Amino acid sequence: MTAQQISEGAWTRRGMLAGLLGAPVLLLAACDDGAKRGTANGPAASPTPRTSAAVITVSPADGTTGAPFTDPVTVTVAAGTLGTVTVTDQSGRTVAGRLAPDGTSWTSTDPLSSGTRYAVAARAADKDKLVADADTGFTTASPAATFTGWFTPEDGSTVGVGMPVSITFSKPVTDRRAVQQAISVVADPGVEVAGHWYSSTRLDFRPEQYWAAGTKVTLKLRLKDVQGAPGVFGTQSKDVSFTVGRAQTSVADLAAGTLTVTTDGRVSAVYPVIGGAPDHRTWGGTMVISERFTETRMNSATVDLGSEYDIPDVPHAQRLTTSGTFIHGNYWSPSSAFGKANTSHGCVALRDVQGAGDPTTDAARFFASSITGDVVEVVNSGDRTVDPANGLADWNIDWADWKAGGAL
DSSP states (O other): OHHHHHHHHHHHHHHHHHHHHHHHHHHHHHHHHHHHHHHOOOOOOOOOOOOOOOOEEEETTTTTTEOOOTTEEEEEEEEEEEEEEEEEESSBBOOOOOOOOTSSSSESSSSSTTOOOEEEEEEEEEETEEEEEEEEEEOOOOOEEEEEEEEOOTTTOOOTTOHHHHHEESOOOOOHHHHHHTTEEESSSOOOOOEEEETTEEEEEEEEEEETTTTTTEEEEOBBBBBBTTEEEEEOOEEEEEEOOOOEEEETTTTEEEEEEEEEEEEEEEEEEOOTTSSOOOBBBEEEOEEEEEEEEEGGGGGOOOSOOOOEEEEEEOOOOOTOOOOOOESSSOOOGTTTTOSSSSSSEEEEEEEEOOOOOHHHHHHHHHOOOOOOEEOOSSHHHHHHHHTTGGGGHHHHHHHOOOOO
16 A cells, blocks of 8 residues: 555545544534524513402401400401402301492401301402402400300109209309390290299290190200300200100199199099198198109208207108208008198198008109109198299299399
């Protein structure tokens, strides 16, 4: 090979190598050029969104704990008009409210509950229809002082025609109207039922006449967050239902020495009885059986009569007054005394045996025929009419006076 051939071959290889090395350079140059065009010719930036001029304010403020549950929720807007406002509690119940005519404020009309979480969602628009939203939450306080109402009769019970609804409050009530408005008694078949306050701690309800047999009665307590006295709030929201059984009333004529029992309009029994002695006469008037005991202890010391008696096993005893009047069995007096002499310390007594084990005695038969709420009227006792507040003696108040004793 000549020198010229060698030289030409070398040039050829150098040219090929230069060609191979030059290709990527051109490729990179082409990529760089494209990138520069993309930057120069890309889409224009989006315009900044406009913000609504409407400003929403919620009270209680977002995150508040211990908010007063006696105050309403308020939502106001500046530089705009409210569209929607929704307030819901932790169970999803919606709180009703009212929008002002000019659309600049909203106020809740339903009462709030104590110790409850609430969520508020509000929307408003400014004059340019631009929308503003507010989503807040707060928790109401629990009351520092509370009261409850203990009631009789019990839920699901069957009672006699004379049973009133009696509620005893754990703390004195000063706002009787507010408390009575939060309580209703509904009867089926319908009949007017009215309330009567005996004191700041006792409110009873009854119809004008005894309940009709078979009546269904419902007590509706809506005392939760009702202010019964300054700073003292109720805690209950519940229904209590009971049924009136057969109609049974009894008349104890202590001059005749008899107890006459009438069941569903028919005299069902007549028993000889013993009433109160001249120095311990039995209260007169209409009383209602409030408690029943197959056997119970009776001690004179508990009714301010010293140590005159202490009988550990009085049989078939049924309470008529809070002060200690019962209609009960008596095994310690001779049989000849029943219907003939009044020798008790104020109770009405029927023949019985010790241990209450004989179902055929007069006291056992009367006890078996009775239920809580049955009426026992005492006549010719020689004593004054029982205080209506002494037990469940509500029927000794006439209807006009009864209604006048209510707060509504």
